[in-house]
Amino acid sequence: MNKEAVRLDISNTIRYYLPSRKQWKGFGEDDTMCALPAGDFAILSQEGGLKRGAPIKTDHFALVLCMRGRCQKTAGPFTFEVTPHTIHIITPRDFHSFEDASDDLLLYMILFKKDFIANTFIKDHIVDSLLELNPAYPPLYHLDEQEFAAVLELFTKIEREYQHARPHYLQMVRLLVVELLYEVDRAQGKTLLQPVRHAGRPFQLTTAFRKLVEEHFLTIRTVQQYADLLHVTAKHLSEQVKHETGETALHVIHKRIYLEAQYLLSTAAYSVKEIADQLNFDTSSHFSRFFKHFAGVRPTQFRGDAVAV
Structure with a gap:
């Protein structure tokens, strides 16, 4: 017997991280758990609460910025510690789970399907290259102060555009997510250059x-x-x-x-x-x-x- 196990869509992924929803107040304004409506794209923050999450697979990508606290994350063949000023990316290719989350853990997340950002002037092969991770390394990247500030600003801009829903806001969000992926690609490139033994x-x-x-x-x-x-x-x-x-x-x-x-x-x-x-x-x-x-x-x-x- 060979069945395909369930892959969570964005709405169900939000339920996985936030079993009890609270009012949205935006990144940086409040540490309350929160989420915005889901389809091909969503933003949310997770604070404490769950100590662990059972393994899942999703039909979308996730960019996860750690603001404080820590937890142990498994993504595909890698297990790594999520700590403040790190960002990691989850792909539809790999299952993932987390455990040993600290009480003060606060994560900002952006969930999106490839089709969401493919609907821009960015060519498909560029989008593919930004979403392609080096399979030899854990998908976790440490950010210095300048990098962290730039990434956090992008998270905040994406949330603001999505909240205010002004003309062309979805196109702006798509471009900001692409810019965020470029920042992650920079961090990945820096990681690959560091250890000579690799x-x-x-x-x-x-x-x-x-x-x-x-x-x-x-x-x-x-x-x-x-x-x-x-x-x-x-x-x-x-x-x-x-x-x-x-x-x-x-x-x-x-x-x-x-x-x-x-x-x-x-x-x-x-x-x-x-x-x-x-x-x-x-x-x-x-x-x-x-x-x-x-x-x-x-x-x-x-x-x-x-x-x-």
């Missing part, structure tokens, strides 16, 4: 391994199989991955399977047996033991907690 063979091998795991985790489960695809020994692959990530190669494989299991359980549309079949476990009992090893609870218990959140 040009080395261990990093390249680990990046290729991560990419293969993302493509084949449902069918290829052993380090030896991935090593064969990469034309290296299993021992060499394990040593290089451990050096680069601090995790064993087998753990990287298993973690990807576990994250997919979390995501599927959170959709509430699959039985545990269906999920076990989709993830190619020989029995649902085997899947349950595997999941409990990571989560500390059985899949049915995790599903109950996810629905409660």
Whole structure:
């Protein structure tokens, strides 16, 4: 059985982050959780409240600016800490989740579909390049004071245009979102230039391994199989991955399977047996033991907690 799990649209993503809505007051005016109407575009802020969010996939992009507090975010194969003066981008390609959110966490978010910004004079290939992230790096970028001020000003301008709804406001919003993406692209470029070690063979091998795991985790489960695809020994692959990530190669494989299991359980549309079949476990009992090893609870218990959140 191979079903497509649920992807949240913008309205449902807002409900995910803001289960109880409060009045909109605008970025910088109040720290209350807030949101503006959704379609192909929305802006919102999330303050504290939720400690964690179950894995989801969306049909849109999200730009997330951290104003204060912190949380741990997982996006695709990467787990990273969101801290003040960082911005990260979520794409429809990857599932994502968060946990360990601090009580003072405050995030500003812009949600949009590609079609929203494609409706400008900007050529499609430029839009595609701005939305294309380097798969070797977490999609989190640290901003210095000047960069943060520029990004925050753009968030505020976008909110103001959308709130006041003056003539041509949607076109202005689209152009401001494109400008914001250029700022993110600058931050990404700065990140890529920093660590010299990224040009080395261990990093390249680990990046290729991560990419293969993302493509084949449902069918290829052993380090030896991935090593064969990469034309290296299993021992060499394990040593290089451990050096680069601090995790064993087998753990990287298993973690990807576990994250997919979390995501599927959170959709509430699959039985545990269906999920076990989709993830190619020989029995649902085997899947349950595997999941409990990571989560500390059985899949049915995790599903109950996810629905409660």
